[in-house]
Amino acid sequence: MILVHTPNPKEVAAYLDLFQAAMPEESFASLDQADLGQVRHLIAWGLPDGLIARLPRLRAVFALGAGVDKLLSRPDLPADLPLYRLLDSGMAAQMTEYIRYGVLGYQRNMDIYRRQQAAGQWRMLAPRLPGDIRVGILGLGEIGSAAAKALSKDGYQVSGWSRSPKHIHHVRSLHGDAGLEKLLENSDVLACVLPSTPQTQGLLNGERLSLMPPSSMLINAGRGDLLDQDALLALLNNGHIRCAQLDVFAQEPLPHGHPLWQHPSVAITPHIAAITLRQQAVEQIAANLRKLAAGQEADGLVMRSQGY
Template sequence: MLYLYTPQDMACYQHALQQALPQQEVRCWPEEVAAVQVKYAVVWNPPAGFFKYMVNLQAVFVLGAGVDRILKRDDLDPTVPIVRLTDAGMAQQMLEYVLYGVLHVQRQMGQYRRQQTLRQWQALTAPSAGQTRIGVLGLGEIGGWVAQSLAAMGYAVAGWSRAGRQLPGVQDYIGQAALPDLLARSDILVNLLPATVQTRGLLDGRMLSHLPSGAAIINAGRGEQVDEAALLGLLDSGHLRFAMLDVFEVEPLESVHPLWSHPSVLLTPHIAAMTLVEPAVEQIAANVQTIIQGGVPQGLVERERGY
């Protein structure tokens, strides 16, 4: 049996999974089932105790790329394999989201918005793509696609990761010691890092201060990676000109949080890259078959690394 939990599109996922895996009985929460019969779970942030009695669980498939919440659970046997989605339509969506932010900064759209409120008609100069230096933190499946795509559009792109990754047109910065140098050459910093022990609090005030004056940040990685108070201070001082934020330390963002009303902030409710049903189900079904055949599924999480 395959047991499904997702806050959105439950019926769509159940139908698609049953069609893709006709040999499996696909049931979904909150329907009561015999937990010992559940071999596979497909989930996105299931409720507490969800896995408690699933003693025959062979794999958990996460409907997203981030697995930090699953790894913290106390109701899941730590020996059960966790499999994340490696794309499922998210890479292209993330590119679109980041490109929107890049163009907002590059083409001076924030300033034009301010001019509109004052009814000012004034053309502003804008740097070319080649003059716009973009730094991408995280060069996995999604970050690598974003970095390569921006480079192909003519932007001056550099990428940072802990192990390094050679990508066409992307300057490679490797390891913690190289992070300040990556920040110092970034007019626009794009954070797409996974949530790990090492990345939590990575972009604190000291690290963000390495960004050049007038730089901007786009955060679609994880909220806990950026010190929100330090970010607000750098925006207030004018050191940073703009922040586009999709993720926050506490979600939903509290209604009294100053980020809501800051004139240099554009925020969105964790929608930069949404999981699409069809490609997600196709990937999960292929991985179920791989596991049945004794193979290693694509997207198998290394618990020590956190992704």
């Protein structure tokens, strides 16, 4: 038996229908229907406390998302229990669109025009071409690499940073502490798509953000705990960072009354840069379940030491 769980019962029902259609040979059930003693695999986003201890025959967990930091932080998740994450499931295309939107808006000065509109000002600014804009991508996994390739094809000067060297056509790849500093210093737009790990938490602190060029832009669509929000506010207020597009926050939802809400140089979205698409997620997990049943290695195995 395979247990499917999310906090939303309607979403669970939709997933059950899709999984059963994709794998009619298997038995899928919700938490209120399942015989927990017979559950071999768990497909989930958000888990009730104590659930894993009630699944004595559990062999693996499949996350309905690419980020697994909340699952990894659970003390009841056995260290030897395999955990698989989604590698894409339609998220790379969405993330690329989100970053493209921000980069194009910066190139065409749309953030400045919005502030001019609020002040009742009519003032044309000199145009810039894509080749005039240096874009840095923090994180060159499946999603970050897709965004970097697309932006390079659009004509932007694209660099990317990752823990280990990557080789992407027409994208300058940087790694390590020295590479991170170089990326920051040469990014007119910095787009972050890193996961939350012990190594990335607090990565974008005030010192590192200050390395960005004057009048630059920050896009954070990775995780909220990567960024020092107070440091960002200070740099926005003194004009060193011209604007920011933020999809993720240290606390979500962003608390009512937080100064980021009303800041004239900040665009806020509610963690929607890349949302799991059900059909694609079902297809990927179903393929992995079949691989495991055939004794093969499944895709997306999380390396606990790396956090993804």
